[in-house]
Amino acid sequence: PPRACDTYWSEFWHCKSLVNRFHHYYTYGTTPSCHQWKEDYYNCREWEKSRSTETKEALQRSERKRVAEQKNFDPVWELRCEPPKDWNLPLNQDNTEDS
Amino acid sequence: MKENTAKRCSKTACLHLTTSVNSCYTSQWKLVSAGFGSWFDQNGLLQFERKARGGLLLLKLSDVCLFLTGPYAKLLLTAMKSSGCEVLKERHFSCEDCDGTVSGGFDAASSQIVLCQNNIHQQSHMNRVVAHELIHAFDHCRAHVDWFNNYRHLACSEIRAANLSGDCSFVSEVFRLNFGLKQHQQECVRGRALRSILAVRKITREEAEKLVDSVFDSCFNDHAPFGRIPHSKKDAKFAHRDYANRDRYYANL
Numbered sequence: 001p002p003r004a005c006d007t008y009w010s011e012f013w014h015c016k017s018l019v020n021r022f023h024h025y026y027t028y029g030t031t032p033s034c035h036q037w038k039e040d041y042y043n044c045r046e047w048e049k050s051r052s053t054e055t056k057e058a059l060q061r062s063e064r065k066r067v068a069e070q071k072n073f074d075p076v077w078e079l080r081c082e083p084p085k086d087w088n089l090p091l092n093q094d095n096t097e098d099s
Numbered sequence: 100m101k102e103n104t105a106k107r108c109s110k111t112a113c114l115h116l117t118t119s120v121n122s123c124y125t126s127q128w129k130l131v132s133a134g135f136g137s138w139f140d141q142n143g144l145l146q147f148e149r150k151a152r153g154g155l156l157l158l159k160l161s162d163v164c165l166f167l168t169g170p171y172a173k174l175l176l177t178a179m180k181s182s183g184c185e186v187l188k189e190r191h192f193s194c195e196d197c198d199g200t201v202s203g204g205f206d207a208a209s210s211q212i213v214l215c216q217n218n219i220h221q222q223s224h225m226n227r228v229v230a231h232e233l234i235h236a237f238d239h240c241r242a243h244v245d246w247f248n249n250y251r252h253l254a255c256s257e258i259r260a261a262n263l264s265g266d267c268s269f270v271s272e273v274f275r276l277n278f279g280l281k282q283h284q285q286e287c288v289r290g291r292a293l294r295s296i297l298a299v300r301k302i303t304r305e306e307a308e309k310l311v312d313s314v315f316d317s318c319f320n321d322h323a324p325f326g327r328i329p330h331s332k333k334d335a336k337f338a339h340r341d342y343a344n345r346d347r348y349y350a351n352l
Contacts, residue, residue, distance in 0.1 A: 002351040003344065014333060023330040026269055029282035063352055070326060073317040076255040077242040083183030084239065087210045088190070 001056075002063045005044035012037035036062055166226045170335040174342050175233050178324035184210075184240035191236070201298075203228040205235035207246045212236060227271070230264035237324065250300060254310045255318040257292040262319055263328060266291055284328075288319060 014020055015034035024032040040062050047055040166172055167188070176186050190211075197203075197215035202224065204213045212232040219225045238244050238256045245252050261267055267287035272279065279286055289311055296307045322328060325338040341348070 002348045003341075007340070007344075011337065014337065019331060019333075022269075023328075023334075026280060027282065027284040027328060027330075060352055063348075067352070070322070073320040075242075075321070076314050076317055077238075077244055077249075077252050079242050080182075080240070084210065087184045087240065089210075091190070091209055091211075 001044050001047060001059055003044075005041060005048065008037055008041035008044055012041060166222075166229050169226075170332060170339045171230060171329055172233065174324060174335065174339040175230075175237060177339075177342065179233075179237055179240050182237075182240050184236070186233075186236070203232050205232045205239070207239055207244075210236070210239070227265050231260045231266060234260040234263055241323070250296070250302070250310050251314050253300070254292060254296055254307075255314045255321075257295045258288055258311065258315060258318040259321060261288040261291040261295070263322065263325060265329075268330065285319065289315065 012034055015032055015037055021031055024030065040059055043055045043059045043062075046052065047059065167176065179186055192214065193211050194214045194216040196217045197213070200218055201215050202218050203215055205211075206213060212229065212235075214225065214228060214232075219228060235256050238259065239246075244256060246256075262284070265271065267284050269280075269283075272283065272287055277283075277287065292311050293304075293307050296302070296310065297304065300307075302310075324342060325335075326341055327334055327338055329335040329338055
């Protein structure tokens with residue numbers, strides 16, 4: 001599965017925690033929806049037991065939806081294919097007199 | 100407006116150098132992002148005097164190290180290394196004396212994060228400044244950010260840095276006596292991005308507000324490389340876990 005089953009469980013409990021609910025309200029003005037993590041956890045465990053296609057597809061659908069939600073914005077800039085050429089160049093130093 | 104004048108190298112900032120860089124020098128450099136109390140040249144660009152250049156103050160080296168070992172920085176640094184921009188303390192960080200109340204900046208020309216040692220007095224403040232500037236460095240590394248000519252790019256990076264660095268955490272805002280709750284993070288991010296832009300670019304408040312509005316939805320929701328807004332250490336830890344497992348994750352979608 002895309003994540004270890006325990007990861008879904010820890011994400012679920014983290015999502016439901018008071019601290020996370022506070023941060024979500026502080027950021028978005030709403031309480032977070034956490035049930036999907038729980039569903040994914042049960043699907044993950046079920047898949048481990050039975051290797052059924054249904055649970056696998058349900059899990060994959062859920063994760064693809066998460067990825068789509070994360071990418072749901074128009075980027076302002078163009079991504080690079082390579083890092084900036086001067087990132088690791090040595091610093092130029094113009095020596096001047098010491099005071 | 101002050102004029103740019105080359106100043107002599109200040110030896111005091113060099114006294115505690117821990118690296119092998121022995122020479123001090125001064126140069127003009129254009130800050131990409133800064134706080135307040137800076138000034139503009141005739142071209143409308145922020146100008147700063149780098150009074151000394153070199154390695155890190157003995158004290159600050161350990162302070163930076165303390166932050167760089169945490170889960171937040173670990174993820175950022177790993178992501179940057181994967182993108183081909185490995186961050187080396189000696190090369191990419193510089194502690195200097197700055198004028199005004201600026202806490203730090205990212206110098207795209209030299210690929211350095213500048214920490215204003217005379218304006219940072221607490222570890223927690225330093226953590227936030229390093230986090231903020233590392234977001235700029237990350238954006239510089241992964242995207243064609245036109246820092247000087249495209250103000251939308253600048254606004255976007257400032258929004259991301261304010262949003263993801265902890266600048267706008269509930270606690271930070273309370274210390275500034277800003278007691279907002281519902282959706283206050285967004286208000287804070289807008290306000291801080293606006294102030295950062297006005298500090299480094301000579302434009303009107305209205306123009307800056309329009310800029311921030313035009314890119315806000317896109318940039319507020321861009322949480323790269325975290326995948327979420329890291330409000331807490333646990334958020335950062337989980338984000339790091341996700342990043343470390345990304346190959347498995349995408350292979351199984």
